[in-house]
Amino acid sequence: MKSLAERVQSGQFLYMTELVASGLKREAQVLEIASKLAVIPEIAAGSITSYAGGQLGQDSIRVGTAVRARGLVPNVHLTCVSQDRKTIGKTLVALQALEMHNIFSISGDWPKAAVKTAVFDIDSVQLVEHIADMRARTGTPFFISAAVSPFKYQREDCLYQYVKLEKKIAAGANMAITQVGWDATKFVELKKYLDERGIKTPVLGNVYVLSRRAAERMNTGNPPGCWASDELVAVLRKESEAPDGGLQGRLERAAKSVAILKGIGYAGAYLGGTHDARQVTWIIRRAEELAPKWEELFEELQFGKKDGFYLYKRDTQPKPTRTFLPMALDTAGKALPVPWAKKVTDSPMRRAIQGVFRWLDRRPLLSHWFERFEYHSKKEIFGCQNCGNCVLGHMEYVCPQTCPKQMRNGPCGGTFHGACEVIDQECIWVKVMERAEASSTIDQLKVYVPPPDRRLTGTASWLNFYLGRDSRPGRPKDLWKAGGGPGRTVAIDEDEKLKTAGPPAADKAAAARAAKAPGAGGPGKASGPGKASGAGQAGEASGGMRQAG
Ligand code: SF4
Numbered sequence: 001m002k003s004l005a006e007r008v009q010s011g012q013f014l015y016m017t018e019l020v021a022s023g024l025k026r027e028a029q030v031l032e033i034a035s036k037l038a039v040i041p042e043i044a045a046g047s048i049t050s051y052a053g054g055q056l057g058q059d060s061i062r063v064g065t066a067v068r069a070r071g072l073v074p075n076v077h078l079t080c081v082s083q084d085r086k087t088i089g090k091t092l093v094a095l096q097a098l099e100m101h102n103i104f105s106i107s108g109d110w111p112k113a114a115v116k117t118a119v120f121d122i123d124s125v126q127l128v129e130h131i132a133d134m135r136a137r138t139g140t141p142f143f144i145s146a147a148v149s150p151f152k153y154q155r156e157d158c159l160y161q162y163v164k165l166e167k168k169i170a171a172g173a174n175m176a177i178t179q180v181g182w183d184a185t186k187f188v189e190l191k192k193y194l195d196e197r198g199i200k201t202p203v204l205g206n207v208y209v210l211s212r213r214a215a216e217r218m219n220t221g222n223p224p225g226c227w228a229s230d231e232l233v234a235v236l237r238k239e240s241e242a243p244d245g246g247l248q249g250r251l252e253r254a255a256k257s258v259a260i261l262k263g264i265g266y267a268g269a270y271l272g273g274t275h276d277a278r279q280v281t282w283i284i285r286r287a288e289e290l291a292p293k294w295e296e297l298f299e300e301l302q303f304g305k306k307d308g309f310y311l312y313k314r315d316t317q318p319k320p321t322r323t324f325l326p327m328a329l330d331t332a333g334k335a336l337p338v339p340w341a342k343k344v345t346d347s348p349m350r351r352a353i354q355g356v357f358r359w360l361d362r363r364p365l366l367s368h369w370f371e372r373f374e375y376h377s378k379k380e381i382f383g384c385q386n387c388g389n390c391v392l393g394h395m396e397y398v399c400p401q402t403c404p405k406q407m408r409n410g411p412c413g414g415t416f417h418g419a420c421e422v423i424d425q426e427c428i429w430v431k432v433m434e435r436a437e438a439s440s441t442i443d444q445l446k447v448y449v450p451p452p453d454r455r456l457t458g459t460a461s462w463l464n465f466y467l468g469r470d471s472r473p474g475r476p477k478d479l480w481k482a483g484g485g486p487g488r489t490v491a492i493d494e495d496e497k498l499k500t501a502g503p504p505a506a507d508k509a510a511a512a513r514a515a516k517a518p519g520a521g522g523p524g525k526a527s528g529p530g531k532a533s534g535a536g537q538a539g540e541a542s543g544g545m546r547q548a549g
Helices: 004-009 027-038 060-069 085-097 124-138 155-171 184-196 212-218 230-239 247-264 277-300 324-335 348-361 364-382 428-438 442-446 461-466 496-501 505-516
Strands: 014-019 043-048 074-079 102-106 143-148 175-178 203-208 268-272
Touching: 004 043, 004 143, 014 027, 014 277, 027 043, 027 060, 027 277, 043 060, 060 074, 060 085, 074 085, 085 124, 102 124, 124 143, 124 155, 143 155, 155 175, 155 184, 155 428, 155 442, 184 203, 184 247, 203 247, 212 230, 230 247, 247 268, 247 277, 268 277, 348 364, 348 461, 364 461, 428 442
Parallel strands: 014 043, 014 268, 043 074, 074 102, 102 143, 143 175, 175 203, 203 268
Antiparallel strands: none
16 A cells, blocks of 8 residues: 555645545445545545534544555544644544554634534644654654645635645645635636745645535535535536436536646645545546646636635735734834734843843732733733733734634634634634735744643733743744643633624524525525435535635
């Protein structure tokens, strides 16, 4: 059995098929599917999802081990959902012991079934960084895949996806896998973005065998991060009137997508939406036939958002302008040794301030009142949640704790045209990118932000900063053995924003989006499996892909 790394290094166009290890599908069925896929020579690996669509699934490590025993190389999805860094560390040790080296590192969907246990202690960039560090320390040949979605049509959301991918690659990712999407121009956009920067990391394009029902559901942004345009839905509705329920049309579109990916120069295709080995084989063979005329097919895969953002097309939106708050704080950060300065440099003034804070730190009552002062002043302006490891200066003065998933290195892939996956608000990372664009400092967003030291929750971050106790860019703390704590600094029950959306918050946000989308089928109507594909359920078969994180 050739390893995934060897298959990628060979430079031959490869296939990875998604295996949805969900609670909905009996494990025996998944393993039977794996046995059939294992004999298709073009398939380099089976990608085993975890928490697909935010639902509890089967144990992806156990399924991965069984899949491997049936001759298929496993690529195990590892998400940051409901696990602190100690638990994730244990999982990695288990993967190491089992010699399961292919890991798809993703942030993960908001867990719908158990919203109150929605712990996001770390994000996907931090996860990649940790796996890469473990690889370097122990010599374990982990092969890390990272997710990216070029199918974002809101400018800042799209730009941040690319910035975040660069961060993942810099942190140690070996390969990228895209989100689902039906827009060849966007596939080219991602490739061109990487080529322009000399980034040679191989990319697999996601090719999803899309049923009408799944498309109707995705049209409302459900599962999070998956989107199908009105035009695509209309085509699928028409196709579904055929005697085969539209199956041939779906498979043909998938084969054309693969041919286009080959032509553009992708390293391979990530096949989802079907578990049927005969369908997979048909797609592969048909794609070979179509590959020589991929340029003629290009226009057939244009189901993007008409007024959406494209990096290499003329952008009609005005560039964001600088606003007073970031401008004033930036100016202060350049002139003074303030805690939000992007660079920490030694100076007499800094040493003097350190002396004052050391003095303050030895006086519990005074330092308590200082902490209260810091918290209340920052709460009003930034929505501070008192995490104790302030990174406002590295996030354009947007607090990371106001992201429901507590990300520190960029948005997850779950956004819907710039809106949060979890609650009915704009994704906080849109504001971060807007401000960086306005001040022409997008490159500064590429700085790696380490996980916070959650033992400092409730303490004064300014004290921690001057006394060198916090975890921040340039000063990461290794807290993997100690565990990171619960992730949140405010309990979900007490989080006003999550409370207003009401648990399960993600469902309410999806319902709100569905209500805003005229003519959409609505999430509740289209949750059953695809009639003819056998695996058309959007929540299942799109797996972890939308969890671009
Ligand atoms: S990063 Fe932490 S300390 Fe800074 S504003 Fe946010 S919660 Fe408060």
